[in-house]
Amino acid sequence: MAAIPTSEFVERIARLQAAMEQNGLDGLMVYGDEYRRENLRYVSNFWPIFERGACFIPRRGDPILAGAPEGERYAREMCPWHDIRNIKEFACVSVPEEIDYPLATFSSLKEILGDALNGGNRLGVAGRWDMPAPVYERVCRALPGVQLAEADQLLREARLIKSENEIACLREAGRCACIGYEKLMAAAIPGNTELMAAGAAEGAARMAGAESITFTVFGSGPRTNTIIGRAVNRVIQDGDMIMAAFAVQYQGYIATAEYPFVAGAASDGQKAFLGALFEAANVQLGYLRDGAISGDMVRAVKAVFHEHGLSRYDVYPPMHGIGLAEAESPYPDERATYPLRAGMCVNSDISLFGHPAGSNRIEEGFVIRESGCESLTPAIRERCARVI
Secondary structure, eight states, X not given: OOOOOHHHHHHHHHHHHHHHHHTTOSEEEEEEESSSOHXXXXXXXXXXXXXXXXXXXXXXXXXXXXXXXXXXXXXXXHOSOSOEEEOGGGOSOOOSSOOOOTTOOBOOHHHHHHXXXXXXXXXXXXXXXXXXXXXXXXXXXXXXXXXXXXXXXXXXXXXXXXXXXXXXXXXXXXHHHHHHHHHHHHHXXXXXXXXXXXXXXXXXXXXXXXXXXXEEEEEEGGGGGXXXXXXXXOBOOTTEEEEEEEEEEEXXXXXXXXXXXXXXXXXXXXXXXHHHHHHHHHHHHTTOSTTOBHXXXXXXXXXXXXXXXXXXXXXXXXXXXXXXXXXXXXXXXXXXXXXXOTTOEEEEOEEEEEETTEEEEEBOEEEXXXXXXXXXXXXXXXXXXXXX
């Protein structure tokens, strides 16, 4: 079974501690919650449910994971670190009543920061923009003299190139996503509702081994213009464009599948529109290799849309990174000058929105390799390749 072994978590912490040394940090606080969980899971494998959490990494020694009482046993089940503590700031609900936890043992931010900083005073914080302001203010006040520094870049750099274990998890997420998407396409037919098609996908992916469904974006007919709308109880009609993106999580890693299609009979205008998307996706494929300049890839996709007179419907860059977040670095635009590198994992996002024939996008997962790329969502790639 694909998974991240404890030894890899140990290596991650060692690399971050070396980066802390280089950046003059005595400790590092990595925040996460159910919505923004990726950095926290990268350093601790802990994925909060309801509650908040943080991993406190000293410059030397093992990390401390802080959470809240209801998730403590779950945290101990998932986390490779042994020092797991509860703090009241990370409790699961925000209500005026103060909730008692008579069986819980609590620590405090002051105690944890003191242990993590070990006499130092410079604390890096990753996830400040995701953290509730009251929690951040309490971190600031927890220890006199503590200096806080932005540290998100340390995590972005650490997560940019994936290990083979990470790639294996993404590959498994892609497999589950493809299984779900095939069921979605089979159910997205005239007479069924959007919710029925979305439910078919989600159930199939879960049965295939998905840890979670990150999202199901769905729009049919005029609702394709929502760009990121959710499925509703609308009945799909013959000739409706179907815009559906399906993101699946496995061991924390997320793969997204999206294939543009028409329910029932497609018009000539819809066929031409879809043809331009497929052409752009297949042009992009030639740039997904080690050393290719990312901005060159973006311009090549845009050139296809320009050739077909569709530039006005091109709303955002055609690729982003994937991993523990559905969208992460790299996220190039046409001005980007940095190269793609072997080991990067990316998702295409070939999109056109607002066109009279409908709106849609293609999303496929890839691993950048030395001489090309490996598909993480092969069922979508096979469908796109058929139209060449």
